[in-house]
Amino acid sequence: MCRIMLEEKPDGESLIILEDLSLNGMFINGKQTKGIKTVLQNNFEIGFANPTKKLYVFYDCLKNDxxxxxxxxxxxxxxxxxxxxxxxxxxxxxxxxxxxxxxxxxxxxxxxxxxxxxxxxxxxxxxxxxxxxxxxxxxxxxxxxxxxxxxxxxxxAAGGGELFDRLVSRGSLPEPAVKFFFYQLLLAVQYLHQRKITHRDIKPENILLATTDEFTTIKLTDFGLSKLAADASQMTTFCGTFIYIAPELLDTATATYTSQVDMWSLGVVLYVSFVGASPFHGNDLQVRQSILQAKYSFGHKLWKGVSEPARDLITRLLVRDPKLRLDAAAALNHHWLEVCV
Missing domain, CATH: 3.30.200.20 (Phosphorylase Kinase; domain 1)
Structure with missing residues (x-):
């Protein structure tokens, strides 16, 4: 139960005020308001029972764009x-x-x-x-x-935000959650590759979560750099985000590349999901050299709690030679993901 009031200020300003009269408390923009008054602004989200149940959005007819x-x-x-x-x-x-x-x-x-x-x-x-x-x-x-x-x-809309934001807020994810998300990501990439589409910019910022639940559907997004190669198996345009770029994209001696660049990016995403940090460290030149040499380690203390099969999959994705790198179908058949099938 609540009361919404219009309050006129001496200077002529009009305020819309919501007074929370409920027993269990309401939520405005995710924050509980039990027993207090809140000045409503355009696009404020109002919910009951818990912060994720957003039932109303306040729309100010006089102050909107x-x-x-x-x-x-x-x-x-x-x-x-x-x-x-x-x-x-x-x-x-x-x-x-x-x-x-x-x-x-x-x-x-x-x-x-x-x-x-x-x-x-x-x-x-x-x-x-x-x-x-x-x-x-x-x-x-x-x-x-x-x-x-x-x-x-x-x-x-994906109500759970970006995978990137979840990693930032938590630092890392538990292995069951990583496996649940990564299996879905592989299914999406396999679907794209079967249709001759290479995403070319896979990173946590471009992986959305359907809800805020611990286990939820992922949504691959941002296809601005994607390439539809219906009549060619190799591409030449340099694209992607530096930390997630495959070695063949950084190698000036390599004139073309294939959809295997996405598999390298998936390997980096998998690594980052476990420890919240990139496998490649240093300044731009050092990171570039580490990528070109596929040089990384599992030295972070959080790797002690990660299973050997998970680390094995990463080593089969972060492979310098794209021809030796697992493709999406092979990755889906990796023994780490057997329980997901």
Missing amino acids: AEDYPRELTQTYTISKRLGEGSFGEVRLAYRQGTLERCAIKILKKKGTCMALNNLKQITNEIHLLKSVDHPCIIKFLDAIETPEKMFIVME
């Missing part, structure tokens, strides 16, 4: 809070009108940056690829709306 979005978007979706932002745009939470289905809208700039042309190519590429895939462990494409200045890509 709906005018910043095209009519084609606002007549279908109610735009809510910002989930993240980067140099080329931002991601917003939204609700589909009529069903209240939660979704995420990636808002990307088409102009105004020195990399506008490349950015536009990445946007178009991501839409094309998202439309072509359908897998429970890959983020689902819902809609795309274009204006002269921006592109709005509507996708399913």
Whole structure:
């Protein structure tokens, strides 16, 4: 039970105040408000019983930025809070009108940056690829709306945030959780590779969690750098995030590469999931050399609690020669993952 009031201040400002009168307490933006008053602001999330049960979103009709979005978007979706932002745009939470289905809208700039042309190519590429895939462990494409200045890509929402954020908050993950997530990730990558798609930027920031539960569905996302190689088995464009880049991408003597670059990235993600740290250390030059030599160790104290089969899988993924590196099918058949099948 609660009471929502409009309070007029002497200076003319109007405040919307929620007073929590419930016995067990309410939650606003994940924080309990039992017995207190809260000034509501646009996009505040209101829930009951526990912080994950978000039943209402406060929408201030006088203080929102709906005018910043095209009519084609606002007549279908109610735009809510910002989930993240980067140099080329931002991601917003939204609700589909009529069903209240939660979704995420990636808002990307088409102009105004020195990399506008490349950015536009990445946007178009991501839409094309998202439309072509359908897998429970890959983020689902819902809609795309274009204006002269921006592109709005509507996708399913993942309420658990990024795997990266979970690793940052916890430092590392227990082996059962790592195995549960990694098995799903392999299924997603196998699906892509079977369709001649190489992601090229697999990292914890691009792995979303469906919910905040300990064991939940993962969603591989951010296909801006992906490559559809329907008519070729090798690619030449340099892409990816430095720590997760395969050796063949750093080797100037290697002119081409294959989808095996994703398998190297998966090996780094698996390593990081166990200890919360990269397998390669030092400055940029030292990290580059370590990657080129596939030089790493299991010296961190947390490795003492990790099983030998898990470490064995990492050593079979972080292999210098891509031809000797496990592919997705072989990795799924590794004995560490037998109990997941």
